[in-house]
Amino acid sequence: MSSDVISGSCLCGEATYEITGNMGIFQYCHCSRCRKFTGSTYASNLFVSPDQFKWVKGESIVGTYSPKETKYFATAFCKNCGSSLPWRSKGGKVVVIPAGTLDGNPGIKPHQNIFCASKAEWYKASSELPEYDELPKK
Numbered sequence: 001m002s003s004d005v006i007s008g009s010c011l012c013g014e015a016t017y018e019i020t021g022n023m024g025i026f027q028y029c030h031c032s033r034c035r036k037f038t039g040s041t042y043a044s045n046l047f048v049s050p051d052q053f054k055w056v057k058g059e060s061i062v063g064t065y066s067p068k069e070t071k072y073f074a075t076a077f078c079k080n081c082g083s084s085l086p087w088r089s090k091g092g093k094v095v096v097i098p099a100g101t102l103d104g105n106p107g108i109k110p111h112q113n114i115f116c117a118s119k120a121e122w123y124k125a126s127s128e129l130p131e132y133d134e135l136p137k138k
């Protein structure tokens with residue numbers, strides 16, 4: 001747990017934000033919506049309350065998308081570079097931080113996987129795969 005300020009940003013750096021205070025839930029979400037939004041195996045999401053979150057710059061270039069049929073899920077992204085960005089849940093109770101956009105260490109690690117019944121058919125845990133420090137040589 002940490003009360004330090006942790007900043008985050010999109011790929012182009014035009015949108016930046018800060019979070020403060022104790023981090024709550026940190027989890028991997030395997031739902032099909034998170035897979036589409038991230039373009040990846042699962043989303044790595046950290047949850048904070050709205051009063052722990054603020055945009056530092058670039059809020060005007062943050063786009064949002066909110067599927068009609070969802071209860072909580074929405075998304076936000078940089079209109080310049082397309083990166084995922086923190087989004088406020090429908091109803092506004094939490095801000096969901098895509099952890100890959102953090103520039104600092106939140107001080108906690110993910111503690112659960114959710115929507116595992118929706119895992120991609122091609123899912124394989126990264127711990128089961130060989131590791132290379134950089135691009136492997138051919």
Ligand SMILES: [Zn+2]
Nearest residue numbers: 010012078081
């Ligand atoms: Zn950007």
Ligand SMILES: [Zn+2]
Nearest residue numbers: 029030031034
């Ligand atoms: Zn999800």
